[in-house]
Amino acid sequence: MKKVKKLVDSFNYAIEGMIYTVRTQRNMRIHMIAALFVLSACFFYDLSKIELLTITITITMVLVCEMINTAIECTIDATTNYYHPLAKIAKNVAAGAVLVSAINAVLVGYIIFWDRVTPFTLVVISKIKNSSPYMVFFSLVIVSLVTVIVKAIFGEGTPLKGGMPSGHSAIAFSIATTIALLTEAPVVIVLSYLMALLVAQSRVDSEVHSIFEVIAGGAFGILLTLLIFRVFG
Numbered sequence: 341m342k343k344v345k346k347l348v349d350s351f352n353y354a355i356e357g358m359i360y361t362v363r364t365q366r367n368m369r370i371h372m373i374a375a376l377f378v379l380s381a382c383f384f385y386d387l388s389k390i391e392l393l394t395i396t397i398t399i400t401m402v403l404v405c406e407m408i409n410t411a412i413e414c415t416i417d418a419t420t421n422y423y424h425p426l427a428k429i430a431k432n433v434a435a436g437a438v439l440v441s442a443i444n445a446v447l448v449g450y451i452i453f454w455d456r457v458t459p460f461t462l463v464v465i466s467k468i469k470n471s472s473p474y475m476v477f478f479s480l481v482i483v484s485l486v487t488v489i490v491k492a493i494f495g496e497g498t499p500l501k502g503g504m505p506s507g508h509s510a511i512a513f514s515i516a517t518t519i520a521l522l523t524e525a526p527v528v529i530v531l532s533y534l535m536a537l538l539v540a541q542s543r544v545d546s547e548v549h550s551i552f553e554v555i556a557g558g559a560f561g562i563l564l565t566l567l568i569f570r571v572f573g
Contacts, residue, residue, distance in 0.1 A: 361410050366552050367438070368406045375399045378449060385456050398441075398448045405441040409434040483514040483564050490560070506549040506557030512539035514561035521569060 361368045378395060387395075412434040416427045487507045516532040523529065540558055543549040549557070 357407065357411075361407050365406065365410055366550065368403070368410070370552060370555065371402050371406055371442070374445075375403070381453065385453070387452070391452050394448060395452065398445045402438070402441045402445050405438045409438050482568055483510055483561055486564060487511070487557070487560065504553050504556060505560050506540065506543050506554045508543050509536070509540040509549070509554045509557030510561035510564075512536040512561065513558040514565045517562045517565045518569075521566075 362372060378399065382392065382395065413431055416430055420427045484507070487505065487510045490505060513533075513536045516529075516536040519532040520529040536558065540554040544551055544554055
């Protein structure tokens with residue numbers, strides 16, 4: 341009976357560790373959201389067993405690396421109460437492992453999904469390019485209003501400062517997405533998203549928003565703009 345209890349306790353401790361990582365680590369929450377998006381996409385595409393296995397292993401690697409990174413950081417903080425160069429190296433190396441696994445995940449996603457997403461993307465872009473010019477103004481108004489509504493639901497910050505998601509990032513990436521959909525010049529598209537990234541970075545540097553709020557705002561602006569053009573275009 342004691343052995344069964346110890347086994348149950350070990351599972352409880354492991355689950356508590358997972359919950360702690362998700363609750364306290366911003367990057368872990370980002371990884372979890374990305375994993376949910378990828379796993380949801382698997383339902384819409386006919387993936388082989390090898391591709392599903394590759395995606396599962398890749399997601400697991402990213403999450404495990406993030407948890408190991410958290411464990412290393414907590415261990416160092418618990419045993420070192422002063423600055424030590426070796427402690428800094430250990431934390432940086434652990435964070436580097438997470439970065440390597442995340443880059444690998446992006447490459448795996450690109451290899452598996454790119455050929456499947458491209459035909460649908462080309463159809464959507466073709467229809468958007470034939471939309472009315474008034475759609476540009478229309479989409480920006482809707483993105484702005486919906487962003488304010490979402491910020492009010494979260495109840496953080498003000499309509500123009502702080503809160504979830506970042507309104508500046510949402511509008512900046514909405515404009516960049518609109519430009520990317522209406523032009524065929526790669527330089528213009530790159531510069532548009534570069535300007536949007538600079539807007540997002542300025543919100544983080546000024547400590548008005550967290551990185552997660554900025555990423556959420558950017559994704560919100562892009563997806564909502566695509567949806568508006570797709571539905572009303």
